[in-house]
Amino acid sequence: xxxxxxxxxxxxxxxxxxxxxxxxxxxxxxxxxxxxxxxxxxxxxxxxxxxxxxxxxxxxxxxxxxxxxxxxxxxxxxxxxxxxxxxxxxxxxxxxxxxxxxxxxxxxxxxxxxxxxxxxxxxxxxxxxxxxxxxxxxxxxxxxxxxxxxxxxxxxxxxxxxxxxxxxxxxxxxxxxxxxxxxxxxxxxxxxxxxxxxxxxxxxxxxxxxxxxxxxxxxxxxxxxxxxxxxxxxxxxxxxxxxxxxxxxxxxxxxxxxxxxxxxxxxxxxxxxxxxxxxxxxxxxxxxxxxxxxxxxxxxxxxxxxxxxxxxxxxxxxxxxxxxxxxxxxxxxxxxxxxxxxxxxxxxxxxxxxxxxxxxxxxxxxxxxxxxxxxxxxxxxxxxxxxxxxxxxxxxxxxxxxxxxxxxxxxxxxxxxxxxxxxxxxxxxxxxxxxxxxxxxxxxxxxxxxxxxxxxxxxxxxxxxxxxxxxxxxxx
Numbered sequence: 001x002x003x004x005x006x007x008x009x010x011x012x013x014x015x016x017x018x019x020x021x022x023x024x025x026x027x028x029x030x031x032x033x034x035x036x037x038x039x040x041x042x043x044x045x046x047x048x049x050x051x052x053x054x055x056x057x058x059x060x061x062x063x064x065x066x067x068x069x070x071x072x073x074x075x076x077x078x079x080x081x082x083x084x085x086x087x088x089x090x091x092x093x094x095x096x097x098x099x100x101x102x103x104x105x106x107x108x109x110x111x112x113x114x115x116x117x118x119x120x121x122x123x124x125x126x127x128x129x130x131x132x133x134x135x136x137x138x139x140x141x142x143x144x145x146x147x148x149x150x151x152x153x154x155x156x157x158x159x160x161x162x163x164x165x166x167x168x169x170x171x172x173x174x175x176x177x178x179x180x181x182x183x184x185x186x187x188x189x190x191x192x193x194x195x196x197x198x199x200x201x202x203x204x205x206x207x208x209x210x211x212x213x214x215x216x217x218x219x220x221x222x223x224x225x226x227x228x229x230x231x232x233x234x235x236x237x238x239x240x241x242x243x244x245x246x247x248x249x250x251x252x253x254x255x256x257x258x259x260x261x262x263x264x265x266x267x268x269x270x271x272x273x274x275x276x277x278x279x280x281x282x283x284x285x286x287x288x289x290x291x292x293x294x295x296x297x298x299x300x301x302x303x304x305x306x307x308x309x310x311x312x313x314x315x316x317x318x319x320x321x322x323x324x325x326x327x328x329x330x331x332x333x334x335x336x337x338x339x340x341x342x343x344x345x346x347x348x349x350x351x352x353x354x355x356x357x358x359x360x361x362x363x364x365x366x367x368x369x370x371x372x373x374x375x376x377x378x379x380x381x382x383x384x385x386x387x388x389x390x391x392x393x394x395x396x397x398x399x400x401x402x403x404x405x406x407x408x409x410x411x412x413x414x415x416x417x418x419x420x421x422x423x424x425x426x427x428x429x430x431x432x433x434x435x436x437x438x439x440x441x442x443x444x445x446x447x448x449x450x451x452x453x454x455x456x457x458x459x460x461x462x463x464x465x466x467x468x469x470x471x472x473x474x475x476x
Contacts, residue, residue: 009058011066016097019090021081024068026050027098036062036246037104039095039130041078041113041120042069044152045228049075051117056235062110062246065098067091069116074155077142078120079171082158092128107131110245114231115139115196119172122186129181132245136189136238137196137230140204143168176207185213185250187241189234191259193224215252221259233259274359282359283311283331283348290363296339296370298448301348301363302332308350308358315346322351336442336450338370376454377405377424377443383458390460391431395439397454398422402443406450409439419443432460 011028030036038060042051049070057064069075071087078091099109110132111121118135119142125133139145143165146153157164186208190201208214217237224233231238237258244251275281283305288294305311306329313320313333323333344365350358377399382388399405400422407414407426417426437460440453 008055011064016090016094018097019093020084020086021071021090023090023094024070025094026053026064026066026068028064030063031061034061034063034246035102035104035108036248037099037102037109038062038064038242038246039098039109039111039121039124040064040066041111041117041124042067043113043115043117043231044075044149046117051113056239060239060242060246063098063102065095067094069120072155075116075152076156077116078123079142079168080156083156083164083167088123092124095124095128105131108248110134110242112242113138115227116145118188122188123172123175125184125186126175126179126181130184132185132187132250134187134189134238134242134245136234137191137194137201137227138172138188139196139200140172141169141200142171145200173204173207176204182211183213184211185215185245186211187215187217189217189219189230189238191219191221191224191230191233193219193221194227194230196227213250213252216255217253218255218257219259220257221261223261223263224259278359280308280350280352280356280358281306282361283308283350285348285361285363288365291366293366293368295448296341296367297373297450299339299365299367300332300334300448301346301365302330303348304329305331305350305358307352309353311348311350312357313346313348315344320346325350334448334450338373339367341367341369343367371447371449374401374443374445374449374451375399376451377402377441379439379441379454379456382456384456385458387459387461390434392427393432393458393460394425394427395441395456396423396425397441399424399441399443399451402445402451404444406442406444407439408442409437414439434460436460 009028011026013026016023016025040051042049047053049068050066053066069078071081076087079085079088081087106129109130111125111130112134113121114136116139118138121135122133122138124130146156146168147160147165153160190197205216219230219234221233224230283303285301285303287302301313305325308325308329310322310324311331312322321333323331325331344367346363346365348361348363377397379395379397381396382393395407399419402419404416404418405424406416415426415428417424436457438455438457440455442453443451
């Protein structure tokens with residue numbers, strides 16, 4: 001479980017010293033006096049060794065008892081320290097004390113956990129006869145898991161040996177086949193995409209053949225990428241099932257399979273239907289095509305957006321820029337600054353004159369390494385840090401190999417001029433106001449690259465007579 005903010009529901013913390021080992025816990029009262037207790041066990045990566053303590057259980061209406069799997073600094077599967085199973089007796093005694101204090105029957109108790117915590121949930125439910133066990137990908141060969149995780153093996157086994165591994169491997173299979181509590185409602189969730197499924201879960205499912213209330217939920221989602229992802233992908237279903245158990249509803253669904261998403265399925269038919277019927281059509285991106293690499297120094301998008309005054313472009317919730325549409329709805333946006341190599345999924349939507357937004361268009365952009373930036377254009381006239389008589393000012397310079405030069409003052413574009421034989425010249429139709437000005441010139445090249453800015457600062461006459469500082473610096 002990832003480290004998230006603490007839950008909003010209040011809880012008390014305590015330590016029970018009545019058994020062979022001290023047991024630390026957190027407890028939160030049920031809302032509106034709900035008559036149920038959920039006991040939560042932790043997996044290996046749970047923050048502070050408390051499972052599902054990051055707020056995901058805030059809306060569960062039951063009493064909740066989180067038990068910490070931390071004994072003398074190590075995890076124990078809530079079972080043993082140095083093969084001393086006093087840990088299991090201590091945890092069982094703590095649970096029994098809470099069940100008694102809440103005046104609950106065993107059938108009003110649900111054991112809940114994932115991975116190592118799922119093993120504990122199944123262990124305590126079947127050994128002590130509680131009503132429900134809700135476990136996500138539990139591990140049945142505990143000794144084998146510990147052998148693969150040497151940091152956890154020493155706290156539980158002391159000096160690990162093959163004999164101790166075999167004892168711990170046999171615990172869960174022996175419990176399942178010998179317990180008298182076979183009417184416990186067992187809900188076991190697993191996934192073929194989990195790397196532990198084939199070795200730790202699948203070989204042991206047959207042990208539940210005589211359990212009348214055994215339910216197996218297999219999440220066959222291709223979006224599951226490993227052991228930790230099973231919890232994330234099944235959490236909504238798990239919370240729904242947990243709330244049913246708290247309400248006293250124990251559904252029996254036997255063996256069901258869920259998931260089966262097809263994220264790469266061709267959506268062209270539905271996309272065409274939406275495009276043909278949408279009141280405000282979403283924008284289309286005509287270039288670059290998905291998967292066609294674009295050099296980082298020449299990233300540009302273009303397409304059509306009927307009915308839009310402009311399109312807005314976003315990446316991971318961050319605004320990247322906008323582009324106006326022409327009379328035919330065409331738009332284009334070129335990015336001046338280079339992009340790092342990688343794959344980006346952009347969201348593009350249209351905005352009409354009244355500010356209404358269209359539906360979003362997702363577009364994948366593949367960017368390759370950018371070429372080194374080309375040289376900035378050189379401004380030869382006026383000379384940098386000079387004063388000119390004004391009110392008209394001509395800027396000239398050279399940018400060999402460039403197609404055009406774009407001039408701006410800050411974010412305000414001034415104009416664009418072509419480059420002929422490496423030379424360029426620009427003079428606006430308007431007059432310059434008196435005072436200082438800094439103009440940036442960027443060169444655009446045929447391969448799509450845009451240069452860093454070349455700058456020139458000059459003072460236009462008209463301010464000199466009123467400013468003795470400027471007169472001293474620039475006057476003659």
